[in-house]
Amino acid sequence: MNVIIVGYGRVGSNLAAIMAPNNEVSVIDSDPAVIMTVDQEHIARAVLGLGYDENALMTAGIEECDVLAVVTSSDNVNLMTTEVARQLYRVPHVITRLVSLSRLEVYKQLGLDYVCDTEIVAEEIAAKILSHHSHHLDTFGSYEVMEFTVKAERTMSVEELESIGDIRINLIEHDGEVTRAGRRTPVFDGDTVMATVHESALEGLSLYMKE
Numbered sequence: 001m002n003v004i005i006v007g008y009g010r011v012g013s014n015l016a017a018i019m020a021p022n023n024e025v026s027v028i029d030s031d032p033a034v035i036m037t038v039d040q041e042h043i044a045r046a047v048l049g050l051g052y053d054e055n056a057l058m059t060a061g062i063e064e065c066d067v068l069a070v071v072t073s074s075d076n077v078n079l080m081t082t083e084v085a086r087q088l089y090r091v092p093h094v095i096t097r098l099v100s101l102s103r104l105e106v107y108k109q110l111g112l113d114y115v116c117d118t119e120i121v122a123e124e125i126a127a128k129i130l131s132h133h134s135h136h137l138d139t140f141g142s143y144e145v146m147e148f149t150v151k152a153e154r155t156m157s158v159e160e161l162e163s164i165g166d167i168r169i170n171l172i173e174h175d176g177e178v179t180r181a182g183r184r185t186p187v188f189d190g191d192t193v194m195a196t197v198h199e200s201a202l203e204g205l206s207l208y209m210k211e
Contacts, residue, residue, distance in 0.1 A: 002026075004060045006051035006081050007072035008034050011097065015069060016043060026060040051081035054088075062089050071097040079103070082112060142199045149210040152189045159183040161193075161208065165201025170194045 001023045005012045008029040016039075019025050026045035029035055038046035049056025051070060062068070068085045070078045078096050085091040098107055098116040107114045137145040150156075158169045158181045169181040173192040179185065187193065190210075197205055 001066040002061060002064050003067045003069065004028065004057075004062065004065050006068065006070045006078075007097070008038060008046075009071075009073060011071040012069075013037075015071065028056050028060050051077055052084045054084070057084070057089065062091065065089070065091050067091070067093045067095065069095045069097075073099060075099050075103045079106070079110075083110075137194075140196075144197050144199065144202065145194070146197060147192060147194045150187055150189060150191045150193055151208055151210040152187065155189075156187045156208075157183070158185045158187060161187060161195075161205070164204040164208075166198035167201050167205060168196045170196060 003019050003023050003025045004027070005016050005019075005025065006028045008016070008027045012027065012029070016025050016027055020039075020042040024044045025042070026047065027035075027038055027043055028047045028049055028051050029038075030048070030050050032048055035046050035048045040046065045060055047056050047060045049059070051057070051072065062085065065085075068082075068091045070081045070085075072078055072081075075098065078098070082094050082096045085094045094113065096107065096112050096114045098104065098114045101116065104116070135147045137147060139145070158172075161167060161169055162183075169185075169187075171194040172179055172181050172185060172187060174188060181193075195205075
């Protein structure tokens with residue numbers, strides 16, 4: 001893919017490092033000192049300028065761009081750049097960084113594909129709090145994918161654990177061997193379990209998690 005990243009700060013530089021090995025990546029930034037830090041060996045073009053400036057976009061290869069990621073720390077710049085890319089150059093996929101939640105409704109009304117720093121951090125922290133003693137793996141809406149060590153005074157079945165609430169036990173590791181969980185699969189104290197758990201069942205399930 002031909003990818004243009006507008007903003008080469010912490011977010012942009014990390015994104016470029018991830019995308020550059022398998023894609024043609026160009027970057028745009030308005031700070032000359034930042035442009036000087038761009039890895040010229042792996043980045044196709046490093047352009048000094050504003051993301052919504054047509055000359056900067058043309059130099060970066062906007063006409064051949066498959067994906068434009070606008071990740072500066074300014075919502076105003078991000079919004080202006082996104083609209084220029086979408087309306088003037090018809091870039092197939094524009095992804096925009098949302099810094100301040102006060103602009104959330106504007107982004108939604110314009111139908112932008114956005115990523116919000118604040119939402120991501122808040123969701124990750126909340127997930128870790130809600131998952132209690134488990135190792136949080138991922139979040140899908142109101143469901144948590146987690147891994148935890150079972151605390152049980154007796155041998156239980158997968159069916160018993162799942163009866164606590166909206167829970168699906170996926171995998172169980174017992175004595176170093178991993179098996180897919182069936183309803184009658186036994187679960188022993190000290191087993192490691194990977195499960196998908198609705199947030200409503202986290203409190204009840206936490207009673208069976210080792211600290």
